[in-house]
Every structure is written in C-alpha cells, then in structure tokens.
Amino acid sequence: MDERRLRRQKLAIALQAAIEQHSLVLHFQPIYHLATGNIESVEALLRWTSPDYGVVPPLEIIAVAEQHGLAHRLNEWVLLSACAQLRRWQQAGHPLLKVNVNISPSIFMDGELASTVRRVLRLTQLEATSLVLEITEDTSLWDTADSTEILQQLRGLGIEIALDDFGTGYSSFSHLRQLPINKLKIDKSFVSDMATDVRATNLVQTIISLAQSLDMQIVAEGIEDKAQQTKLQQLGCEFGQGYFLARPMSELHMTEELLANVSAFAKRANTSVS
Template sequence: MSDQLGLYRFLARFKVFKRSYIAKVMAVAFLGTHVPLLVLLLSFILSPGMALGMTLRVLLITLLATLAGTVATLLALHHLLRPVTLTSKELQNYLRSQQLPDLPTEFADEVGTLMANTSQTLRKLDELIHYIQNYDDLTGLPNRELLRDRVAQACLAETAPPRLVAVLLIGINDFVEVSHAWDPETASLLIRSIAQRLENTVYPNNIVARLEGDEFAIALIDIPSFENVIKLAQLLLSTLAKPFSIHGNGIHVTAGIGITLEHLSDRNGIDLLLQQAHMALHTAKQQGRSRYQFYSPEITAQLQERMLLENELYGALDRQEMRVHYQPLIDLQTGEIRAVEALVRWQHPTFGLVSPGKFIPIAEANGFIIPLGEWILRTACAQNKAWQSAGLPPIRLSVNLSARQFEQADLVDRVRETLQETQLDPVHLELEVTESALMNDMGRSINTLNDLRNLGISLALDDFGTGYSSLNYLKQFPVNMLKIDRSFIHDIISNPDSAAVTNAIIALAQNLNLGITAEGIEDEGQLTYLKTRGCHEGQGFYFSRPVPPEAIAPMLTQALQPSS
C-alpha cells in the first residue's frame, strides 16, 4: 500500500504541502499545464532568430511538451487520488468481509485525516458490532452466542480431554405479571439488578449470560463436586428471593433453576446442554417457587407428552371430547346433597380419559383455559336448569373460575350472558376462585367479586389455607364460602398441624358467618372429625367420585323420596 502512495508521500515532505491536499493537487495541475509554456518561452529565449524551420521546430517541441505535460499531470493526479480510492476500497472490503482497513494515519492534511478517521471509525464500528452481536444491550452480560464461544474456548482445546460442564438456567417466576405491575423502566432496572446480583454471587471464572427475557444462564467449568452445583443453586435461589429496591419500591421475585451436567466434547454439545437445562427449568417451575431441578431423560419424555397433549387439546372442544362430571357436596349434619361441583374431564379417542392434572396446567399456560372455562360454565348451568325442568330439587351448582378467566375485563358480562342464555336463576350458581387469583390486583379483585355478587350468585374461596390466608384480606373479599384444601383433610387424624389449621379455618368461617366446605373426605374418621368441629359441607370419594350428569339425577331423585 505504501508504494501506491509514493507521490502523495513525497509531496507531503514539503512544509507548504504538508497540511493541504488541495495544495498538492493544485501544484501538480499548475506544473503539468505550465511546463509546455515554460519550454516554449525558454526556446524563444535561447534562439537568436526564427526561421521557418525554427518555427516548426518550436511548434513541434511545444506540442510534445504539452503532451508530455498532460500525461505527467494525469499520472500525478492519479497518484494523488490514490488515498481517496484506497479509502473507498477499504470501505468496500469491510462491508463485504468485515476486514479492518490498513490505512496510514501519519498524514495531517484533509485526505490524511480522511484515511485516519476512516480507519478509526471502522475499528470503533467493528467493536460496536461485535458488542451488539455478543452482549445483551440491557445488562451488558454475554448473550447466547458469546456464552457458546466462551464455553467452547474453555472446553474444546485440541489437546484437552472432554471436560465436565454444568449449565444452570435461571428463570424468574411469573415475570410477565411482575413486569406488567410496574412501568417499563422499573422492569428494565429489575432485570439489570437481577443480572448484577447473579454476577456478584458466582465466581469470576464462571460464565454468566442473559439469554432472553427473564432467563439467565451460568456455565461452570471443571466442577469440583456435584455438591458444589447444588450449593450454588441454593445460594442463587436464596439471593434472588431477597427484595430488590427499585426507585424506593421493594420488589420481591422468586426463581426456578434447571441444571444439566455433561462432559463436553464438541461445540454442538453446548446447544444440547442449554436445551436440557431449559427442560429442567420448565419442570422446576411446575413444582413451585424457588425450586431447582436436574435434567433427566424422563423430563424429555414428560415434555414430549406435554407437547403432544397441547396439540391435541386445541381441537378437543370442536371434537366434543370434553365432558363435565359432577361431584356432590354433602351436608355433613343431615347427609343431604346441598350442591354439586362441575369438574371437567377429557375423553380422548386414543389416550382415553386424560387426567385433569395433566391438561389443566397446559390449558392455563397457553390460554385455552378461557374458552374451556366458558364452555364448562355454560354446559354446567344448562345441565342444572335441565335437572330443575325435569322436576328435581334445585341445588347449588359450583363452578371453578381459573386465574386467567378472573383477569378478563368482561368476566361479569360473560357470566350474566350465560345465566340469561341458560335461564338459570343466579341463586343456584356458585363460582369458586382461589386466593392467588385474587391477590394480583386487590382493588380490581374486590370490585369484580362485588359485581358478581350483585348478579345474585354466591362466591367461594377455593383451596383456602394454601395461599395468603390473611384475616385482613379475607374481611375485604365478599365471599360466602370457604373451602378447606384437601391437603389438610388427607392427614387430619394423624397430623396435628393439619388438624390445627383445619380447626382454625372452621372457627374463622364461623366467626365471619361464612359457609365452610371440606374437600377430599375419604373415610369415616375424617367425616366424624369434621362433623364434630362444625364443618357445614364436605365432598370427596367417601361420598361419591365425580360422575356423569345422568348419575346425579338418581341421587337427587332419591333425595325427593320420603325416608321410611
């Protein structure tokens, strides 16, 4: 490249031309155009007389000198323009192949500044592009690509044997709901604070990266022991559970961690590790908050089954595979049927009867629970009206509302339309909501409950005792009934803690003049215990499993017959 800048470099030695590229060009142009005239003038000066031959000679010399001067000028200008053409060429090379330019930076005139600035700008641009491609712009942490590169560099040296790598994938529980509760700036600051806390928790040789959204990855190389991974997972969970102070607000979050360990032998193995850790994270979040889960092949099988069920679930209503079964709620003092709870069942043509425990969480996650819940409500209300039209005694119908349904802005209107469509008297409908569904937005929840109560229906607080269970909250909710979760009833005889919680809930309901229903009664001992404590209603396999609607009718008919 230096050889191509010979004339430019030569002229730059003269002080008068050093800082002006225009001066260089003008000097070359001046010399090139005036050399013929100078030669002609010199010829006249040196010639004593001008004969014809001499005149021709002068003209020939002038012509040749002019041609020579023109050629020399063009060549000189061509060389002087080399810095510009080289700069353009280097720009094109960078755009095509991201090859950084090798332009000189020692010249001080305009074109020298152009070359130096071009070289410097492209280098800064290259650094910026490298940063954008390899780092997360919000947290400054490496992204997925840089994580892969760094793990590969650490583990895949040609002479090194395969090294044990652990990948911990951290996901914030319910981050969408948390971010919606705050403005975008606060949500971004929370992500940054989480990233900083993760970096401060791990060792410097561990690799921390942000993959996307609320998911972070930590790669551990050369793990001393399996227990070290467990201790780090526990430390990360406890660290993230501490409140974050953002603009004076204390924000609480919890996380789940998916963990996988493998001897890494090729670059593609990094992607496999991330995939396995993601599956383990999904399982950890299903188990609850602040949980970690190691990957196992069984998790892959479970997720494959889940994906298959999810695909089949979308068309289940159209294929009329869903069924509503009903479980009686019994008056524990008289033994009479007071109500029935509507429970959905999925009768798949290939899989058979699919457990609600498998498909309800899927429906909750993908939003299918909203049309499914509306269908259950409409079907159950129509069935209750049909029983009444058949001359059976009116009973209360209890229907569960999912958290996703409860968040709908037009929930009250949808319930009102369903009652009008099925012509069911609102007094015969009870809607069940869980504590957790109400706690996302207390003010809105109370308004929605009041609007539902104004329709004439009754409300039950489901799974009471497993959530917040605060007396202060409970006094604000306009509910009619508390339902004791089956987890307390299951070992109420053998576990003093379950008995104490159950006794407290019954006493609380009595003091607030609320009805009380116990779920999951399975034997005589549980029934006797609850009766003596004053529990009003109960349901469970001891009385009846959930049954099709045609099996409920005989139970209600028997209730009409006088006892002998």
C-alpha cells in the first residue's frame, strides 16, 4: 500500500508537469454509422507515456488526477485538445464530423463544466453541435436535481450528451426520462456475450427499443467481429465502435482514416448511381 501511494504521489507530480508541458497525447477511435460505413464521430482517448514510468494506463491517470486535485485541469486539457483537433479536421474537409469526450466525475460535479465548455468552444471556434460529452451512469446520477440542471445547461448550448457504458450502472427508467440525454452507449460486455448468451441479445434488443422510444440514438461499444455488427444492425442499432471496425489511433492515422472513409463513401455512391 505504501508503494502504491508513493507511486501515485510521484505520478501526480509528473502528471502536472505533463499537462503544463503538453506531453500528453490523444488517440482517436472512430464511431461508424453501421449501415453506411461512414464515420459519424471520433472518441478522444487520453494517452500518456511517462519518461520515468512508461505507458501509464488511462484509468490510473484519471485516478491520480482525481485524488490529487488535477482532474479539472486534465479534463480541460483533453476538451481543448480534442476540440482544437476536430476543428482542424472540419476545416480540412470533414465539416459534419463530431468528437466524443469523456467527462470525469469531479469536473462534472464541481459546477464549472458548462463554463469550461463554453470557454473551450470559444477558443477553438467549434460549433457546440460538434461536441458529444460522454457521462457515465454513476457520474450523472449522483444527484439527480443538480445533474439535470448541469446537463440542461449543456444541452442548451447545443451539445450532445451520451450515457456511457449503459447497463453497468444504476440508471432507472425515471432517470432516463428526466435527464436530457441524446445517446446511449451499450456496454461492450453485452455486445461480446451476444454470440453465446441469448439473454444478452435480448437485453441489447430491449435497450435499443428503449432508446428508440425515448428518441435517443444508440451506439454499441466493443464490436469485435462481423457477426456482432450484423446482429446489432438487425436489432436496429445505428452506430458502433470497436476493434473490428477500427482500433484507437494517433492523430496522423486518424487523418488518413478519415480521408480513406470519404473516398470509400464516394466510391459507394458512384457505384449505386451507375
């Protein structure tokens, strides 16, 4: 326990320096429209390789930030970097592309999220409708009254809200009805079990039907093979991400993937016309 605590303390010092020196990086995983193969958005994923500790897992980065008062600065860095990169991609010929950014509990509950997002959008000159904030069930439902107010402020700006890892937390039908959420992201554990557990398939179908009845879009996480993608499409799932479709990739490789996706779409369109 002492070794773990000492590592966290040293990592906190190193993380603060990494934020200040912009030595953190973002990777991006595309989210596809399953029927067309078009990239609808990209999820920004934090990566950090420390000179002293090597590759630090994202969950440990977040835990260190939360425990040592760095969460707000870290979240703001991620938001600013992700929005700035999306703006560059939009200006390069992908005007409809969106970016998904995960929000940690502390920045969500400190009451400054809406003002932080406004500032980031102003600095990057990004339209609010291009930003999707991913909130976990536990985060958004700690205090329903405050959560609803915060989410309504964000929705008022035009930002989309996605409930991440849906099915693994503590949501109720009442919460889903009250919270101004646009998207549900089906947790990958349900997707992976569809091939072997009929109950998992039935549950996924129920979640999709629930989302449709509440006028929400559905994104399936963790698609790992063609059979899963096909089944999800048959059940009415509109969007998906996962290693079968594309792994998280660097900014450079994501740029190449976007160009290839546009070319493939144009080719499909020409083929259908002819």
